[in-house]
Amino acid sequence: MMSSDYPADLYSPLHRGNEGDEAFYRAVCAGAERVLELGCGSGRILAVLAERVTELHGLDSSEEALAIARRELPASVVLHRADMETFDVRGGFDRVLIPFNGIYCLPDLASVRRTFVQVEKALAPGGLLVFDGYAGDAIHEDDSFADGFDEEDEIATVDARGRRWRVRERSEYERSHQRFTVHYRYLSEDDEEEIVTTIRHRYLRLGEAFEALEGAGLEPVVVHGDFDQRAHDSDSGHMIITARKRA
Incomplete structure (x- = not known):
């Protein structure tokens, strides 16, 4: 989904x-x-x-x-x-x-x-x-998962829309709400197009x-x-x- x-x-x-x-x-x-x-x-x-x-x-x-x-x-x-x-x-x-x-x-x-x-x-x-x-329990009880944003990391290269994209990921964690908001930044290798997408999870x-x-x-x-x-x-x-x- x-x-x-x-x-x-x-x-x-x-x-x-x-x-x-x-x-x-x-x-x-x-x-x-x-x-x-x-x-x-x-x-x-x-x-x-x-x-x-x-x-x-x-x-x-x-x-x-x-x-x-x-x-x-x-x-x-x-x-x-x-x-x-x-x-x-x-x-x-x-x-x-x-x-x-x-x-x-x-x-x-x-x-x-x-x-x-x-x-x-x-x-x-x-x-x-x-x-x-x-x-969810393992994450919720792990103090290394701090509230706020983590650093953006490059996680994959994918093919879509007839182009090749480098994908970078950055997550925001809110422990009190059991929520992750994850942003994916798609950077086209063929031109300078950039697309930012988002997934929200409440674990x-x-x-x-x-x-x-x-x-x-x-x-x-x-x-x-x-x-x-x-x-x-x-x-x-x-x-x-x-x-x-x-x-």
Whole structure:
């Protein structure tokens, strides 16, 4: 899922997911007939599921991202333009997925709660919600993450819009709000064009994620710390939660 301040054709070449996440979500969806991805963006995860799932749906608020997905994905994949908090898609899904920090794009905990309520409605009894984000507790409790801006660093070179771009990143952290605002500066190597884009994340701590799930009628089943399915602990870099709709 992208920020509305971030053009899809610039986002997709840089933000390619986490190592192992595509294989993880393939495994999660093994045997599932109806799957819905929230915050599907341009369809990276949908693409690896398209040949394995009988009925596959993706939802995103960005029409620009969905336009890319329509070009890249099989016509059998059903795409919806809607917000995670308010979507209305016919229920009965075996899996609902929110990959790659998508849940962190919601502005506050109330929005997360509303999203989980919608997910509960969309799932079949016994169906699973699976979502991932970086480990919020580890960051929140690490005093080396100071409030304010860090220094801008060059992080990648990408191809987009028929040109090559050097990408520089600068983050602002607000611990009291559990919020990162990350600015990406794209510098064209072919001319002097410069484009600045932004992602805003409000990360979740494990306890509040559980509280929001349980309040929506979703029972936490397991928390993984990485996409190889190792157990989550205080040293984990990721928080990957599976929750089940009560039968």
